[in-house]
Amino acid sequence: MDNRLCETIERIIAQYDLLANESRFTENKIYGKELYAISDEGLSNHSSAIKSNGTYVITGGLGGLGYIFSTYIAKKYQSRLILLGRSELSKESEMKITELRGYGSQVTYYACDVCDFNKVDQVVRNIGEITGIIHCAGIINQTSIMSDNMTEIEAVIAPKLYGTMNLDIATKDHDLDFIVLFSSISAIVGDYGCVSYASANKFMDEFSNLREELRKRHKRNGKQSVLTGHYGIMVVCSYQMAIFL
Numbered sequence: 001m002d003n004r005l006c007e008t009i010e011r012i013i014a015q016y017d018l019l020a021n022e023s024r025f026t027e028n029k030i031y032g033k034e035l036y037a038i039s040d041e042g043l044s045n046h047s048s049a050i051k052s053n054g055t056y057v058i059t060g061g062l063g064g065l066g067y068i069f070s071t072y073i074a075k076k077y078q079s080r081l082i083l084l085g086r087s088e089l090s091k092e093s094e095m096k097i098t099e100l101r102g103y104g105s106q107v108t109y110y111a112c113d114v115c116d117f118n119k120v121d122q123v124v125r126n127i128g129e130i131t132g133i134i135h136c137a138g139i140i141n142q143t144s145i146m147s148d149n150m151t152e153i154e155a156v157i158a159p160k161l162y163g164t165m166n167l168d169i170a171t172k173d174h175d176l177d178f179i180v181l182f183s184s185i186s187a188i189v190g191d192y193g194c195v196s197y198a199s200a201n202k203f204m205d206e207f208s209n210l211r212e213e214l215r216k217r218h219k220r221n222g223k224q225s226v227l228t229g230h231y232g233i234m235v236v237c238s239y240q241m242a243i244f245l
């Protein structure tokens with residue numbers, strides 16, 4: 001791991017003064033994680049966290065999953081959508097935005113790399129008050145741990161690690177209803193040697209735990225949720241769910 005990453009991880013631990021453990025042993029009991037399925041019925045018993053007059057930031061909002069969520073919110077809630085991606089707008093993405101606006105939502109796109117704090121901060125200041133964040137920006141890359149290509153490894157880790165922290169810090173004083181981080185099942189079961197992707201997603205899972213602790217201490221607002229997916233199947237694993245359906 002290069003020095004920059006090591007320093008960042010040390011900074012995170014120091015800054016948040018917390019470390020969430022996979023399992024722990026207290027008072028003669030072992031506590032661990034448990035996965036369980038949520039039934040359709042369970043989902044339908046929850047009310048939606050999305051509001052019609054809300055402002056929602058969706059990073060990677062023109063990508064595969066991001067666009068599915070953007071479309072869903074645009075169609076059902078006619079909210080204000082702020083979409084982020086690194087690329088400048090292409091003809092194809094302009095058409096996607098036109099389609100979203102056609103559902104009655106106000107849509108703005110910013111070419112903004114979520115790994116760059118100054119850019120994220122600038123966008124957040126431009127937007128004003130934010131109701132919710134859906135962090136879908138990510139790069140799915142199968143770089144093996146045997147590869148010594150640090151550029152590829154960092155490219156996978158950066159949007160999930162720096163991106164998550166930048167969004168969190170830039171919006172720490174906002175009255176957010178929720179922040180949803182798009183993780184992956186690889187955070188739980190590993191990724192057959194693709195350690196960078198699995199670790200980046202694991203970071204998001206643990207970050208959610210840390211942020212929840214900060215929320216309890218009134219240092220952050222809003223629920224946090226991690227969506228863990230595999231080949232299009234998304235699973236919610238969180239302290240408190242932000243339900244969209």
Ligand SMILES: NC(=O)c1ccc[n+]([C@@H]2O[C@H](COP(=O)([O-])OP(=O)(O)OC[C@H]3O[C@@H](n4cnc5c(N)ncnc54)[C@H](OP(=O)(O)O)[C@@H]3O)[C@@H](O)[C@H]2O)c1
Nearest residue numbers: 060063064065085086087113114137138182184229231232
């Ligand atoms: N698809 C699945 O089945 C699946 C399963 C498990 C987990 N996930 C997770 O879900 C997330 C979205 O997946 P996807 O399938 O929708 O991926 P995708 O289609 O490749 O979309 C990713 C989006 O993120 C944007 N992006 C990447 N790096 C960025 C950065 N540094 N700053 C701002 N935007 C950035 C890309 O736009 P630009 O290129 O313009 O930046 C793109 O629009 C990922 O985090 C992935 O790990 C997906």
